[in-house]
Amino acid sequence: MFKAIWEFPENIQEALEIGAGITLHNQYENIDHILIAGMGGSAIGGDVVSVLENESLKVPFQVVRGYTCPSWVNENTLVICSSYSGNTEETLSALDHALEKEAQICGITTGGELAERLHSLHKDVVKIPAGLQPRAALAFSFVPMIKLLEKAGIISSSLDDWIQEAVHTLKEARKTYSKDRDTNPVYHLAERVKERIPVIYADSSTLGVAAVRLKGQLAENSKILAWYNELPELNHNEIVGWENNADIFQRLFVLWLMDRDDHERVQHRQEITRTLLQEAGVDQIAISVPGNLFQERFLHMIHYGDWLSYWCAILHGTDPSPVVKIAHLKQELADRK
Template sequence: MASFQTIDPDKMYKSIYEFPDHMTAAIKIGESISLNKQYPDIKNVVVAGMGGSAIGGDVVRILVKNEIEIPMVVSRNYTLPHWVNNHTLVICSSYSGNTEETLAAFEDARNKGAQIVGISTGGILTERMHDLELEVVAIPSGLQPRAALAISFVPMMYLLKAIGIIGDKTVNQLMNAAALIKENRNQYSEESNGNPTYALAQRIYKTIPVIYGETESTAIVAVRWKGQLSENAKMLAYYNELPEMNHNEIVGWENNQELIHQLSVIWLKDQNDHPRTNIRQETTQKIIGDLSEHQEVVVIEGNATVERYLHMIHFGDWVSYWCAILHETDPTPVKKIDQLKKILSKKS
């Protein structure tokens, strides 16, 4: 097999390796946020975004869930929920600033009278918001959107703090999380069996991974793993969450066994999982048994939830990278997305 440097000419390796550095840089951006407007009487928050920008909203939502006291949702659509109104803070997050769904959601937010802020590197979104004298948090360009996760979610968290929706509790844990990830990234970046991310990639790269996590917890990390396996490794991957999958999907592990055997199951577990979820996971793992190619359990140790979740995301990013390398596939290009955008641009 060719060296990973040859397979990865655009250096996705570097982008993943520098995730904790991106966090540190994003913390500085967050600390420098100074708002000129007031955002009074906010009763709910909607993050409008797609892809890497949307997962940034998901990450914020799950990290601040024990601190935020109003509902926060992520909208991946052209339109926003019907209940959005002048008491809603809509954060339009688009790394490029040109995401068509987010631009449409921005107009919908205006029509619904929402209070709007943006996070972007520029593009049409920034131009429109500046024209309307709306505030935009500027973030640095130059990355693939999926590799800019830290650049998206950290300023969003600080934005919520600046508006008064959250306090210091969660943001104060970000620097420690970055330091922890730095301690592990050298091991994860080695093309060797001693690297647990490379070893896991070797076991799953010829399968279709199905990733299970707990609702409102590791299920968000599972969404990230699925997206990274699809975009970086160019592999189909799927996710679902416990306990919901125990009420339907579990029954599907029966017929088409020759196909099921091509699946691998990855269980994402955290020490804060509900005790009943732990029992469900262990029992479901036994029920599935050897129907799948194999089953993997990923657990990240650590004292703080923020550290564990972000570490697990980084772990999964490396798994997706090594799957790409094992397939001898350049992880950076997303040709089918580019093809789709080209076709859509002619149909607008």
């Protein structure tokens, strides 16, 4: 997993080459909705696209993690089936449902049944490199997806204008984040949170997706439970929960993912909520990363979180790569078909 996290910037560069080589054989016309059907590491790529292309997306864009498509899917919906292995049963089921609804369909995958079925249906398939854990293939999920949407004439992306600066930032950051010493702020934080349950908070309009990603990485890499929520919503319910059962607060550690582009009112909410948690005796830390553009800082925060999950695993003496319980679950499901 060390190598997979380290190579995130190189993966972005390779994914850009894949994106540049995409040739679409179908026309995508009158698209008024975009649906990404995927699970886990494949679905998060769609979430990342929703953030990076927030300004260029002019039609509703939704990521669906499940077996079916929403009722509104029709012939004017572009459904992108994203499955790293190509054998994700939920995504294959969503493909069936999208076909029933006569949606316009394409896919991003390394191969598997998804590629076979899409090819047989004469649908466009973007092939990405195999050999990675799906969660480590994030660059091969979001970059080709952006380029696919661009070549389909659905968005006009500014990705090429800023992505190389982001790659440079990631390459510089990993020199520090990869060191197993306290001078590495990520390693030092991992020492503090590895035996806690991290509670991750972020602004829904900026780093909410980075919080989702970090929660998943802590589960799969670190093998520890984590929780996340977003502001301002948590100020309308969850904030009240920091009252009873106070004896368990010492087992929790709040990670505030913060960015200078957080909504002005959310910044006030963060400050007030942090004060309330401090008064309740809750350990917490604010995390922010440098960068000129928001997109650059967003990818930087994801990289920071990936390293945090890695070091939590190592400090537990755990191999971050295997996901034994997922493999067991898939085998059990296969036996019940």
